[in-house]
Amino acid sequence: MRLRGVGRRYGLGGPWVLRGVDLDVPPGSLTRVQGHNGSGKSTLLRLLAGIDAPSAGRITGRPRTAYVPERFPAELPFSALGYLTHLGRIHGLSRAMAARGAGEWLERFGADGYAATPLAELSKGTSQKVAVAQALLAAPGLLVLDEAWTGLDQAARGVLDTAVTERAADGGAVVFVDHDPRRLAGVPARVLRVADTRLEPVDHAPASPAGPRVRVEAEAPPGAGAALPTDLPGAPVHDSDTVATGRRVVRLSVAAPYSDALLRALLTARPPWHIRAVTTIGGPQERAEAPQAPREQPAEGLPRPVEGPEGKA
Template identity: 65%
Template sequence: MLRGVELDLPPRTLIRVEGANGTGKSTLLRLLAGIDSPSEGRITGRRPRTAYVPERFSAALPFTAAGYLVHLGRIHGLRSSEATDRARWWLTRLGADAHARTPLPELSKGTSQKVAVAQALLAEPELLILDEAWTGLDTAARDELDRAVAERVAAGATVVFVDHDPRRLAGSVDAVFRIEGTVLLAAPATRAAGTGPRVRIEAAGPPGAALPAGLPGTPEHTPAADGGVRFTVAATHSDALLRALLTAHPPWHIRRLAALPGLAEDPGDDGPPHRTPTPEAP
């Protein structure tokens, strides 16, 4: 049982929850997602549009993968055509498009987890709750989920997650909370450490243009030799930063891209490769 929990969920924030097994991490996430209600105390404020990926996804449902996503999209208020397009988009992005017509009970554990992730992302939630959501995903899908998290935060959402890998999204986390006993304690965030792969982007705005406000990933920025600006950002935020620069008013011109190694060694994980910006979701 958790006691004395005080936790604010400001927008545009990535929050990690840590703690030993059985301390109540999943309980806290279920409370935040609105699945469970507190026996004492209360949750205040406007209930944001919320999506949740559980630690274990029940695939024993009478739907195909795409049919389930369309059904969930309709529940979230999307039109059928929009839900269908977004279902196709996320299945493709997560590498599960070949299983769109496969009944959920026939999916492998990894593909089932991709469907669980897709159902949480297709409605563009304001609050995204991820309970060990990376478990069971292949490397490409894990990297894609990293990028999707960065995109949701850049769009103004709050993301709260639990993951067994302490390196998960290292360098991008805004706040860390650790459950010890039954108490939730604040811990130092890892953003300042700068671990993990990074990307350098050199860009130039129109003459006299100010730096766009609220850039994703809080990138470091310094003047470039040719009069532009050199941005350095965690790789998980690079696609969102590129999109923000390209869609600024007026738009910025991208001159150079370069992948950089992390400041600390990250054994066994070379990090996500850099790629061009992901097209806008339908």
């Protein structure tokens, strides 16, 4: 998706909130937008989500988009499950798939006990879980999150962190605003700031090494010159590159949420790479068994990505 010369002002002759915004949002990218209160972050996100139109400039190439607004309209006449199923149908899922996906997301967020509760009777936090689930339900090409973590309990915030990084690793673009600067630390993200009507890049420290990472040891396919596939998900760090018994063996490490996507990319490369070992490393909660017992990971035993609804529109 591309924004060229995009501007927005409210009302005829009102002050420009955004002006001359040029932005590319490529598939698989994760973008954080920051700025002072009232600087125009939500305005930008509404333009990205397509629920508001620019006063100037053009936006082209928007993929199927889902949006979590700052405020969720809870007065709709649906139960939580009914609402999610309805939205899944709108996104093109069959009734059965929409209902299954809706149930799975409610369960993932620990809200399955409220499936039959009318939206208007949900607590603020549970209603936020439904707001987030509706956006994740149909695996959108662009996910726009405006302070979507606010109001979620700690467990649900973690679920959303994982879901967001999975979406980006699977090729979806994600743009988010969150007041917590540590949100998704450790996951490679571009940071932009809205200031004085402009959108500008922010120099920020490289991704924190604090989060858990996964090391993948992969063996090149037979034959000379097997190059590592380009554009591997999660921007993996190339830890080592050796030749053992005539085969090139590389060790890559990546932020944990990207590990499934990285494995898939290696296994489905042409020709495919052979996965020798997958080990969880680093992070404050380093798995005790990891250093002693790297887990052999045969191709057919690939861990499935965390369950989401199947079938895209």
